[in-house]
Amino acid sequence: MAEEKLPTRAENFAEWYNQLVLKAELADYAPVRGCMVVRPYGWALWENITAALDKRFKETGHMNAAFPTLIPMSFFEKEKEHVEGFAPELAVVTHGGGEKLEEPLAVRPTSETIIGYMYSKWIKSWRDLPVLINVWGSVLRWELRTKLFLRTAEFYWQEGHTAHATKEEALEEMYRILDLYADFAVNEAAVPVIKGRKSETERFAGAQITTSIEGMMQDKRALQSATSHYFGQNFAKAFEIQYLDKNNSLQFCETTSWGLSTRMIGAIIMVHGDDQGLILPPRLAPIQAIIVPIFKNDAEKSKVMEVADKVFAELKTAGIRVKLDDRDNVSSGFKFNDWEMRGVPLRVEIGPRDVEKGSVALARRDVPGRDGKSFVSQTGLASTVSGLLTEIQDALLKRATAFRDANIHEPKSYDELKKIVEDGWAFAWWCGSAECEAKVKEETKATTRNIPFDQPKSEGKCVVCGNKATQKVYFAKAY
């Protein structure tokens, strides 16, 4: 797969992305329109993402569970905004076991309704609260214009659903999870993100507050990377999720939901990748170090492989995710390109001279060419490699943060905003009206991304209508 070159990002960013996903064997198109297959290398990356998140969910008291894929259609009718948002996107099962069903069933597009129904059965008293459940799975939303990882009919994600006694606790949960997502994005994926509240227009169907983390891709478009919602009592009322409080009086619960999906893989690709292929952050990379033995004849081979096997064993024992590429039907140059395409953070080259000198050559994926190369001793290699992986992780975050910050501008006028969002993000005063938001969207295709929690102390004038504005918002074109 790696023989043909990618188009460069500058030439055609969209094509660079599409081809990279296929060539790096992260995913493929499924025979069902709009669906994707996540291939082993892509799934290994997703497994590392899920492990890092799952650990954080469990540390904050959440447990996983599983709810059915199929949901009675009537469930969607119970929450007005929810059904308006999701009804047009449903895939509907009308037949089962050879017979027409009395009530059609939807393949879940999200599980608030069925989980709400179960919570109403399970929750009786304040003693049962909070209920903190997460689900790992897939959901389906009918999509015709698809792009692997970013927009597919079926996608993989986690969806958390919690029920609380009070508004305060539910809000606390929503923010706790948003912080958790940001911590994951920054410290595991090396993707800097901005935390904030979505506008009413951009809110999840049925939510009272939607918060998000937003990242900037290398084409300067925004990617909403995860969301955390507060529902108030909307779903509790729709599904009668009630509890007896300490005074024995019946109350509605306050609920939240929150999700992060395989879109995050899209973010990792588009934030870090270069014209040679993927660059994966070491903390999530399925393979952190690839060993490539270099030799010209059998005599060299046997010497080199002996050292390569030893190095492999040492790195593996040290807990590094390492692979030894011992294929003998392809050249070293082919291997270099192949693993560069797949974004392995560090390459360990071992040739006959290294065997003699007791050294290896290390090549950083994030710094191509000579600058990224170092020649180090085989002694203490595991700790050298670990240190370098940490350095690469930090460098990726630093580079992505600098890139993002350099491409956010504060427009003083509407004309300036229009210019900025053509090739960057605008951080602008906004009066909060849906009209101004719609105008920007119509005239520039940029949408409000989020209203960050970090706000200036002062007030300003809406960049669109000039009226008083008490908040600044990010406008950007988005995936």
Add this chain to the structure above:
Amino acid sequence: MAEEKLPTRAENFAEWYNQLVLKAELADYAPVRGCMVVRPYGWALWENITAALDKRFKETGHMNAAFPTLIPMSFFEKEKEHVEGFAPELAVVTHGGGEKLEEPLAVRPTSETIIGYMYSKWIKSWRDLPVLINVWGSVLRWELRTKLFLRTAEFYWQEGHTAHATKEEALEEMYRILDLYADFAVNEAAVPVIKGRKSETERFAGAQITTSIEGMMQDKRALQSATSHYFGQNFAKAFEIQYLDKNNSLQFCETTSWGLSTRMIGAIIMVHGDDQGLILPPRLAPIQAIIVPIFKNDAEKSKVMEVADKVFAELKTAGIRVKLDDRDNVSSGFKFNDWEMRGVPLRVEIGPRDVEKGSVALARRDVPGRDGKSFVSQTGLASTVSGLLTEIQDALLKRATAFRDANIHEPKSYDELKKIVEDGWAFAWWCGSAECEAKVKEETKATTRNIPFDQPKSEGKCVVCGNKATQKVYFAKAY
């Protein structure tokens, strides 16, 4: 939930099972007929099962991936036996995004077809083989008579799908995985199983060979706990999974598939549970040790809780899955019953006298009453507890194996067989004919479970027809 007693196993085994699953909060009925919700406690058990299996799959070179939930209906037509087996059980999506689909889609009942389709795209050369992929997910087979974990329309499982260059390699894979399943069942779930080949009648739809592991429940019925199939070139021909061999000639692959599902949870319940509730094998138990502090007043409470907190921290640090039950709105007796119902292998009781004496009381779940109780020092408690958990794990396997062996009998006549299968398994000579198999099923409801690999060297006479028989088979009533 734990206030009401279970029916005893002797009274009504089926009701004992149904109520136990609900009371222990392992699972619940979903609003969609035939579907189940796996609750957090049940899912935590499943997560431990998946971790133990996943480790084994990866150690043997497999990688995970994800394939779509929806499969074009036409795919099923491509393998004749497969479509006959699965067509009657399909749930069918006919509408998507508000419109009728050109081709209806099935919610996957198993993924041989769609994976076969993808393999035909991916596999080109002998260099691409073997392909060793596993999927964790759920599948759906329309079922009306359901029983939580044992038979539900949607269930959770893993399905492995592999493609090989030769028949030998494919058969080796099928047996390797069957051994892996047996190793898991015996050493993690403490469920003794018999490995063998299914009869042609009981084979998976489309397989040339189906092998299984079979366990005996406490009602002496058999439970097929996992299967591993060899397809020969059936699916390779149906989906054109071909490769160029070393001589550049085009060959069909040989494929296998294999699966273990949430049925295994049913096996664990029915093999180990008693009239007080679940008994979970320590290696899979979500909570291995439950600490119950015992006190009568606040002065006692503060002393006891100090020790309980210390013990909790020590056990946790030692890697034991431990929980401290510090609820103060229920009695100690309630807590004892509650955790017995949930099958926690070991209870650690700490009262005021234990605080004084530097001791704790340990109560084994598998040995009720005084016999299972010991009073040990707080010093070195983590290692005492670890040792005891290993002992419990071993004892459960030993007990289940003895029970099974005591309930397998070798009939000398057909009349004897009929008597045996009313309350046990018959290990009998069988001529191999579908007629004899059908006769037994019709007259006794017992089916052939499997033809074990361990066979006597001699020959015998079929227990049904009296003709020559070269193999012995297990007959039993099954779930």
